[in-house]
Amino acid sequence: MYLHNQVIQGLREKKRAALARAVTLVESGSEHAPHILEQAYKLKGRSKIVGITGSPGVGKSTLVDSLIGVIRERGHSVGVIAVDPSSPFTGGAILGDRVRLRSRTTDDGVFFRSLASRGYLGGLSRHTGEVITLFEAFGFDYILVETVGTGQSEVDIMRYAHSVLVVMAPGLGDDIQAIKAGILEIGDVFCVNKADRPDADRDVAVLEAMLALNKDWQWKPPVVKTVASQGKGVPELLDKIDEHLEFLKQSNLLEERVSRSYLAALEANLRRETVDLILSKARSDGTLAHALKQLSEGKTYPAALAKQLVKTYLIRRND
């Protein structure tokens, strides 16, 4: 049997080793990846996909651990995907999740995978959407996608989620209003973690006041206080996430979210088939170095050069 058929068979049978294998094959761009993904798209079930974001230091990892506990207590399975920007300063792991969650791997209802992004400037792993699809094919009840809140990863990943949980911690003082401005748009549920700290109630109030500024809510995002290290507030948080998913279904907005995630996956693939392909070809045959030199000498300009490269590498090769 072909490798990709073995892997798909393993996914059907909910074998964790098959899922691990599938993710590795897809992440490494193996020749088996297209076949596996084609089948995985057909197998996709009805996982609840929850994006979890928030700045480092807010206790996101502890909260995810605690959420996993509550999900398991309620008898559901959960897959966790952590997108982990590699950094020369931390030796490749900011989240450190590989270590943190290793203790849970004896539980068959939990599967954890950390995806390396390509550094702070390199951007998100192009394969995140596909890995989510593999997790869906495996059939988890919940899929938690956790990102460290720096750079562009959180923005891109949130496009794949049905519900977005934004995690904050109190104590940011006067800056809270400014800091929240960008993040308010993407959250469906907000969590003020470390809520045993002094400023928690004030921050919850500020956050609720800011959320109230938007009059057009169909769903007014709730703000939940948690102390994840003690498990406090976490069942209530999961309730709110479930409520949001229920709301999406009832209001026919789930379809819109799913469509958004397909568009994100399509864009990632379009980019790979065009921009990435062109740059890779132009790099390997020396055209790119020459072109960048011409740009710096003012002999051409980016818009003209882009048109020319599209012609050379995408269109002419098919003549």
Added chain:
Amino acid sequence: MYLHNQVIQGLREKKRAALARAVTLVESGSEHAPHILEQAYKLKGRSKIVGITGSPGVGKSTLVDSLIGVIRERGHSVGVIAVDPSSPFTGGAILGDRVRLRSRTTDDGVFFRSLASRGYLGGLSRHTGEVITLFEAFGFDYILVETVGTGQSEVDIMRYAHSVLVVMAPGLGDDIQAIKAGILEIGDVFCVNKADRPDADRDVAVLEAMLALNKDWQWKPPVVKTVASQGKGVPELLDKIDEHLEFLKQSNLLEERVSRSYLAALEANLRRETVDLILSKARSDGTLAHALKQLSEGKTYPAALAKQLVKTYLIRRND
């Protein structure tokens, strides 16, 4: 005379109205934009391009104001580009710079422009690199590109800068190590602003210790303390920025930075000529809606669909 020739003539004569006009034409995707940009690339001088990033609330705007003052005292001209994510919560402006800097517009040596990005999820204005080029053509001694530190804008914009200044404020408590992890990679000069606050010295020490972890520095990023509201430390900060640019020149690394900015501009244009073009065409003829439906029904998958769309909209149309 054609409009684009008038504009270019105005740029040559350092007329501020011409620069304002050029930016508007480029930002709006006018038919005149390609001609203007082609000429602007030839006019480009030797501006020092400084990217300035940091979370909202660290006092970035005040610091930029203060830097402008020091640059002007030293007899240099400065153009400021603020990339400003529009938000439904703040009515379109987080930075609020348009108002803040209006008072300076009687000074001919300062020009300010705020560029709207397309919201937190929509990403950076695709035209940022081109607007920088217009500023370079105008011939400013310094170009400051300021971004609010949320989302992907800071990452993308920093690719256009010769020097990157990362602004922080003390008082983030125990979280400083985690928070800095992502940002350490992109800074050439660090600034701890609001340095009259209690935790400033400790945060400077932590930051310097973390920066010392990287043994491979050719340039060890300095950490400068400022109190921007009082102008304290700001001349020293500008000195450090100048030193970094001098270092780049002496070590022949400036060319590498310039090349990085050309690559960023090329990528933005490639994306416009491929992904954006395909999605726009597929959206307007109804193909996209149909395709997203087929994806959700499992009848195709993103990789296959992407290949098909590239063929339909980029390759076949040239047959």
